[in-house]
Amino acid sequence: MRQRAIIAFLVWSTASIVALRAQTTTGTARGDGVLRNSVPRTADPIKRGLKLTDFPRTLKLTDNVYTYEDFHSGDEKFTTTNMFVVTGDGVVVADGQGSPAETKGLVDAIAKITPQPIKYVVICSDHGDHTAGNASFPAGVTYLIHPTSKAILDRSADASRYKDAILVADRYSFTLGFESIDVFFLGRAHTGGDLSVAVPRQKILFLSETFLNRVFPAMRSAYPAEWLKALDKAESMRADIYVAGHGFTEFGPVSREELAAYHKALQAVIAEARRLHSQGVPVDDAIKQANWGEYATWTLASSQGPIAIRRVYDEMDGKLK
Numbered sequence: 001m002r003q004r005a006i007i008a009f010l011v012w013s014t015a016s017i018v019a020l021r022a023q024t025t026t027g028t029a030r031g032d033g034v035l036r037n038s039v040p041r042t043a044d045p046i047k048r049g050l051k052l053t054d055f056p057r058t059l060k061l062t063d064n065v066y067t068y069e070d071f072h073s074g075d076e077k078f079t080t081t082n083m084f085v086v087t088g089d090g091v092v093v094a095d096g097q098g099s100p101a102e103t104k105g106l107v108d109a110i111a112k113i114t115p116q117p118i119k120y121v122v123i124c125s126d127h128g129d130h131t132a133g134n135a136s137f138p139a140g141v142t143y144l145i146h147p148t149s150k151a152i153l154d155r156s157a158d159a160s161r162y163k164d165a166i167l168v169a170d171r172y173s174f175t176l177g178f179e180s181i182d183v184f185f186l187g188r189a190h191t192g193g194d195l196s197v198a199v200p201r202q203k204i205l206f207l208s209e210t211f212l213n214r215v216f217p218a219m220r221s222a223y224p225a226e227w228l229k230a231l232d233k234a235e236s237m238r239a240d241i242y243v244a245g246h247g248f249t250e251f252g253p254v255s256r257e258e259l260a261a262y263h264k265a266l267q268a269v270i271a272e273a274r275r276l277h278s279q280g281v282p283v284d285d286a287i288k289q290a291n292w293g294e295y296a297t298w299t300l301a302s303s304q305g306p307i308a309i310r311r312v313y314d315e316m317d318g319k320l321k
């Protein structure tokens with residue numbers, strides 16, 4: 001699987017890379033304008049120099065690829081980020097928002113960009129903050145989903161929505177209008193059924209929750225060691241734009257730097273938990289003793305740190321299947 005995925009990306013034509021324009025359709029997204037290389041590296045909208053009223057917002061990555069960012073629920077503000085690809089024969093959406101009202105916001109934002117209908121929705125993360133609004137997608141869209149995520153959603157109240165979904169265990173490629181789309185499973189990461197969506201002509205890779213941009217590694221349902229390998233694969237694909245499922249959309253080189261920063265954060269968090277485990281520190285004490293260093297200031301560190309310790313301990317103890 002890994003070899004095929006990498007080869008697919010190596011054949012991306014550099015000649016067809018669309019010039020990246022960091023423009024916004026709202027006109028209010030300061031920090032993503034001309035000085036994009038100097039944007040504050042943070043998931044916090046206020047530290048970023050934005051106002052809460054700037055959200056939700058749509059960002060234009062290239063001529064026909066956009067992201068949509070709305071706030072995750074909870075007091076600590078950070079975005080849940082979706083991607084959509086507009087073609088002459090319909091729209092592909094990667095991930096939804098966390099409630100029907102919020103996903104309706106995404107659907108309405110797409111309708112402002114194009115009269116084309118949404119034809120495909122890729123469920124890259126089966127978690128509720130990306131799927132609980134799926135009732136707002138038009139009836140008749142085709143869902144793409146990993147079998148592991150399908151099994152999880154089959155236990156939910158709206159399982160029937162996914163009965164005709166296309167299952168993607170490894171890789172699935174299709175063409176819509178003039179655009180080829182590749183959907184990849186890069187390995188178990190944040191959910192176990194993590195899918196990524198590539199627009200190979202434009203070297204764009206939406207990583208959903210495999211990439212949490214400046215958000216502390218969230219491990220409630222994660223596979224820590226395998227997540228690191230999935231990030232290795234994502235980086236080896238050498239996309240020009242990597243899009244995170246939480247945290248801000250970054251453009252070009254900044255997106256690659258931030259993916260590397262996230263990879264480093266995940267390595268550091270796992271290493272700290274393993275260090276405590278190897279010293280025989282009981283899990284409850286490890287939670288108190290953990291030293292997250294620079295990552296202690298990342299969004300969700302206080303709530304996700306203890307969860308990360310428990311999950312890595314479970315992995316070390318052979319409890320993750």
Ligand SMILES: [Zn+2]
Nearest residue numbers: 127129130209
């Ligand atoms: Zn999420």
